Amino acid sequence: MEELVYTRTKAVFENAVSGFCPGCMHSTVAKLIGEVLEELDILDKAVCVKGIGCCGLQSNYFAFDNITAAHGRACAAATGIKRTNPASLVFTYQGDGDLASIGLAETVSAANRGENFSVIFINNGIYGMTGGQMAPTTLVGMKASTAPWGRKPEEHGYPIHVCELLNELTAPYYLERTSCNNPTNVRKTKKAIKKAFQNQLDGKGFSLVEIVTGCPTNWGTDALGSLDFIEEKMLPEFPLGVIRDKSKED
Amino acid sequence: METNLCVAGFGGQGVMTLGKFLAEAACDDSSKNVTFFPSYGAEQRGGTANCYVVISDEEIGAPISTTMDDLIVMNEPSLAKFLPRLKKGGRLFINSSIVKTEVSREDITVVKAPVTDMAFALGSGKVLNVLMLGVYVGYTAVLDEGLVWNLVEHKLGKKVALLETNRAAFEQGLKLGKEARA
Amino acid sequence: MSRVFMKGCEAIAEAAVRAGCRFFAGYPITPQNEIPEYFSRRMPEVGGVFVQGESEVASISMVYGAGCAGTRAMTSSSSCGIALKSEGISYCAGARIPMVYCNVARGGPGVGSIQPAQMDYLQATKASGNGGFQMLVFAPSTVQEAVDLTYAAFDYADRDRNPVLILADGVIGTMMESVELPPMRSDEEIAAIKDSKKKWTALGHRLGEHVDIEPGFWSTLDQQKWNEEAAALYLSWEKDLQWEEYCVEDAELVIASYGISARIAKSAVNLLRREGLKVGLIRPITVNPFPYKAFDRIDYSKCKAVLDVEMSIPAQFVKDVSVAVKDRCPIETCLCSGGNIMSRDDILAACKKILEA
Known part of the structure; x- marks a missing residue:
């Protein structure tokens, strides 16, 4: 007797061929989001607000409503959507340059207002689409096309820890940092996304899941090499775990 | 027929309220057009506060103009600032409790009213603007006095305690204005 | 209809509410503060939403979001604040999102002076952001006209799926004048307007019917086609000329x-x-x-x-x-x-x- 043990999520176009680079985790996260939307049965309520950059490529894959906001303004646009249509499941999907550099004010302000939507934050420490420029989350010493000798603290400061920064605010409900560098962490990421969406459905307020991912192309490595880099370099700087979970206080 | 008025004084003397009372009363007179324009900006802090009211039987052009038909001054700096802009033949209303400078222009009419002193005599320094409103309406008859009082009464609606003092202030002002006219 | 005596900014806000505007986001700047202040009091009375944005840049993106979701939305600012909004204005034009905004113009350039001026004419009429888009721009000369044009602006915006600008100035915004207010659109009318946009608005759709709102294209041919369609729309405005x-x-x-x-x-x-x-x-x-x-x-x-x-x-x-x-x-x-x-x-x-x- 045949038993169905796995089926592809309908939330990602079946005929879409990945335009993401080999080893890129945008496709992994797209799949996780799709599975969560299906499991929560909210595919027809979902609205994704994409940031600018590689995140925007998801419009080729997402089979649910999605819009592109101006660079960095996803949390502002999501505010406009969610406030006028509370029945929608609204989440932003942003990279580190978008969320933590040009859009830091929008991110912090939405979190501080406790907006009832979810943020999926893809942190790979580099600008992808524009070609490997230094991001606010670029590691110290890490080379970038605009920091050819590597990030120097005396000139560029240090990587921004978004979850820890937002943890200084009172309003945010749930902040967790995960990764997709091994099957265990992929499962944890899915669980975190599900929790963030469920929080929104329950009207709990602002949830953010920071996902530490790789960018083999702009890191100058390959898919496997990027997994090692995440484990050895990124995770010591961006430790995984729940930074804030108010449901534990309820 | 168009009358344009500038009301000027210290912030806190109620000059904006005076202008607004007059303008809103004019709005209630459906045969008139009216504009109210507040002067805002840094000068509102500590310096002079002023507003412009234009009441007309026709469409109003400029809500603020370089010259004016009528001028109400509640303090010394306003006199110095605005007197040169009062038209020849214009009417100047002075709070003579505070403004002591003699007006040198002979081509205008000056109506003096010690509204600060009168207000204190009525037991509330705050009603000096309603006193001056009375003086202005009494002298110019630009609007029906009943209409103006109805508006003031409506605006003070919830502050019943103040109503009697304001009523007395308006009536004293009207009387002074009418006598000056006679 | 009876006459009411209103400040220009407040009359503009009330006209917007009556036209069915149910989302406003803005940031303080003189001389238009009475617009957001009025909305902050008024929106809760009509089931609308007011948000004080963290910046002009954020406020216009909030309006973009609300517009993407089919809600009649508005923002306002003055001169240098409008310049900051040009990012989001261009995105609205690029994604064909209807919205209305008002510039209560003051002196410039730079922070300029807070008093009334008409220094933003070329910006307002020729290039309110990048990319060569155009908008209907209305310039009221009385508070009554500001009310009437604001009321109509929402219909134009929805008709064209494009931003509409009310180009006012510090005199119109701060002066008080008697106005006759237009009728209040009913909740049913407002719901019907939102419903009529359902096909393209991002509210959540069934599988196979999803909406993707993009202020740009990956394909150069698609972008050119969009530009050509927009150009045709702009030409159609000859019928809307008023003077x-x-x-x-x-x-x-x-x-x-x-x-x-x-x-x-x-x-x-x-x-x-x-x-x-x-x-x-x-x-x-x-x-x-x-x-x-x-x-x-x-x-x-x-x-x-x-x-x-x-x-x-x-x-x-x-x-x-x-x-x-x-x-x-x-x-x-x-x-x-x-x-x-x-x-x-x-x-x-x-x-x-x-x-x-």
């Missing part, structure tokens, strides 16, 4: 002016006519597109000159006037700026100087 023509027929001098300046100029025309001087006025109400053809109504055999009256130094509106006049007579200017309000006496003097020459 006021006053005593132009026999005029030996025609004043060209808009917004608050035009209102002051009109009163100058009345005074000059009483003196027997043949002066007229053309006042564009739509400043984009510009009613160039209005200037064909001038009898150039009689008209000595067109006098451009605006609160901008250097003059900006004069560039469109000049295109309209096509060298058929000389163009003179009567200008002020810096927050100084156009003086009727200056207009009278400028007219007399031309007529007596």
Whole structure:
């Protein structure tokens, strides 16, 4: 007797061929989001607000409503959507340059207002689409096309820890940092996304899941090499775990 | 027929309220057009506060103009600032409790009213603007006095305690204005 | 309808509420603070949403979001704040998201002066952001007109799926005047309007019907096709041209002016006519597109000159006037700026100087 043990999520176009680079985790996260939307049965309520950059490529894959906001303004646009249509499941999907550099004010302000939507934050420490420029989350010493000798603290400061920064605010409900560098962490990421969406459905307020991912192309490595880099370099700087979970206080 | 008025004084003397009372009363007179324009900006802090009211039987052009038909001054700096802009033949209303400078222009009419002193005599320094409103309406008859009082009464609606003092202030002002006219 | 005495900013906000605007986001800047302040009190009464954004940049993106979700949405600011909004305005135009915004203009450039001015004409009418998009731009000259145009602006925005700009100024925004307010759209009407946009708005759709709102394209061909369609839309606005023509027929001098300046100029025309001087006025109400053809109504055999009256130094509106006049007579200017309000006496003097020459 045949038993169905796995089926592809309908939330990602079946005929879409990945335009993401080999080893890129945008496709992994797209799949996780799709599975969560299906499991929560909210595919027809979902609205994704994409940031600018590689995140925007998801419009080729997402089979649910999605819009592109101006660079960095996803949390502002999501505010406009969610406030006028509370029945929608609204989440932003942003990279580190978008969320933590040009859009830091929008991110912090939405979190501080406790907006009832979810943020999926893809942190790979580099600008992808524009070609490997230094991001606010670029590691110290890490080379970038605009920091050819590597990030120097005396000139560029240090990587921004978004979850820890937002943890200084009172309003945010749930902040967790995960990764997709091994099957265990992929499962944890899915669980975190599900929790963030469920929080929104329950009207709990602002949830953010920071996902530490790789960018083999702009890191100058390959898919496997990027997994090692995440484990050895990124995770010591961006430790995984729940930074804030108010449901534990309820 | 168009009358344009500038009301000027210290912030806190109620000059904006005076202008607004007059303008809103004019709005209630459906045969008139009216504009109210507040002067805002840094000068509102500590310096002079002023507003412009234009009441007309026709469409109003400029809500603020370089010259004016009528001028109400509640303090010394306003006199110095605005007197040169009062038209020849214009009417100047002075709070003579505070403004002591003699007006040198002979081509205008000056109506003096010690509204600060009168207000204190009525037991509330705050009603000096309603006193001056009375003086202005009494002298110019630009609007029906009943209409103006109805508006003031409506605006003070919830502050019943103040109503009697304001009523007395308006009536004293009207009387002074009418006598000056006679 | 009865007359109410209202401040320009508040009247604009109330007109928007009555037109069905149910989302407003804005950031404080003088002289338009009464608009967000009014919405903050009024929106809860009508089931609408007011958000004080963390910046102009964020506020316009909030409006973009609300517009993407089909809600009639608005923002407002003044001059330098409008410049900050140009990012989101361009995104709305690029993604064809209807929204209305109001510029209560003040002096410039830079932080400029907080008092009234008309220094944003070229920005408002030619390039309110990157990418060569256009918008219907209306310039009211009275509080009543600001109310009527704001009310209509939401219909234009929805009709075209495009931003609409109300180009006001610090006088219109801060002065009080009697107005007759338009009727309040019912909750049913507002719901029906939102419902009519369902096909393209991002509210969540069934699998296979999903909506993707993009302020741009990956394909150059798609982008060009979009540009061509937008260009056709912009051409269709010829039917929406509005202007006021006053005593132009026999005029030996025609004043060209808009917004608050035009209102002051009109009163100058009345005074000059009483003196027997043949002066007229053309006042564009739509400043984009510009009613160039209005200037064909001038009898150039009689008209000595067109006098451009605006609160901008250097003059900006004069560039469109000049295109309209096509060298058929000389163009003179009567200008002020810096927050100084156009003086009727200056207009009278400028007219007399031309007529007596």
